[in-house]
Amino acid sequence: MAEPTLYGGWRRSHTMGIGTLNTAQTFIVVAAVLVNPLGVVIGQLPTLLVTLPISLAVIVLAVWQRHGMPLLSYVAGMLRWRLAAARGETSYRGHFLPVPEALDLPGLAAPTKLIAAQAGGRSVGLVWNQRSGHMTGTLLLQPAGALLAAGSVVDTAVSSWGQTLAGMADEDPIAAASVTLQITPSSGHAVTQHVQGRRDPNAPQLAKATTDELVARAPRASAQLAAWFSLVIDPNRAGEPASTPAEAAAVALGVLDGIDLGASGADVLRAATDADIKRIVRGGYVPADMDAPAEQIEDLVWHEVGPTYAEDGKDVYEHDGYYSLSYVLRAAPRKDVSYDVLLRLLSAGRFSRRVTLAYRVLPSEEGRALVEREINAADAREQYRQRTRRTTTRRERVDAARANKTAEEEAVGAAMTQWSVYVTTTVADPADIPAARREVEKAAKLAGGMRFRPAFGAQSAAMALGLPLGINPLL
Incomplete structure (x- = not known):
């Protein structure tokens, strides 16, 4: 039996710095150290009583890690969130906002507008970000199951997806892309009715x-799966920069039509219409409306697809009586993994879950420059270790080997891709929040060694990442 194909080689980007510190951390540490002798020169020796404790505290904050980030960054983020909460910026009350703010979605989605474009006799919905000028188009997908597929079929699908991502590097207007899968638990009654009508x-x-047994098990294991592929397009990077929203929409439609996902293991149902996008966004904020009648969805204007009220907490986002918890990727798997590494995250549970894979394919010139910076940073860290006579750890040797391999692959034409994963789970009862949190964290631990952390102080932003709004943190 042939061994399954494994995938890996991911690494976090590193900048130059002392040891494992990045450039910013190194600058803070060096500045904190130099403050002490400078204080002695200016204010004599007693100055150390003030500067030394402060510099030590700053060094600890810069070096110590919490949730995979420097403690200084964590503290700064929490302070910004508390300041925003004190100003009332984390609360949203649509009915009480003055015009035109009342006609906007909350948070990062505020500058977006929905456009119903026409292409070849069909309607296509585009989300226009008025601040950045980006246009976001969405393709509705029907994922094909691969658990029972032959290994060669899976390898072909993964390779095709890699080629699709690599092809985006040559498309100047493409700024970013994302794939989202939404898993909603189902009672199984739909399966029972479907089988009874066809038996x-x-x-x-x-x-x-056999059929009766499968139907009997369905209520505990069935789920509704919705998937979509969103493409963020920058019309100003096209050959002829767009000067009007109509021209920008035309550029976006042309790029969207050129995307082929047929061999990647997912069937493209169609390009999402404006009604489809309204339904997805509305279903994100109010899950009960995901299956609302078509007439009800079509009658909504853009600001009505969002929540009536929302509270952006430190680790929970409350919106119209629902509570969402979002997680961001902290670390990629250190070992090589199989194609089904995300299976547990994508399996049905007690609560609805949305998993988003965000991508940014770097243009060739930017990817080449990034690789050079990474190699230079690795060389600088190696020289520092040699001067300090510190033995390299196994993790450092593996990271250096992966950096060199990445440089070799880029030199022969491979594309550089930045990526991340975001998970959001939503409950209707606040008493279910602890159970929903445990469910996501347990599934994340079984996802091939991936490590996640809550989106502290950015719950509303992390939730919006999973909706077809063109919000991508990699931009």
């Missing part, structure tokens, strides 16, 4: 018994 009374007894 042949003359079927063999074994077939009937």
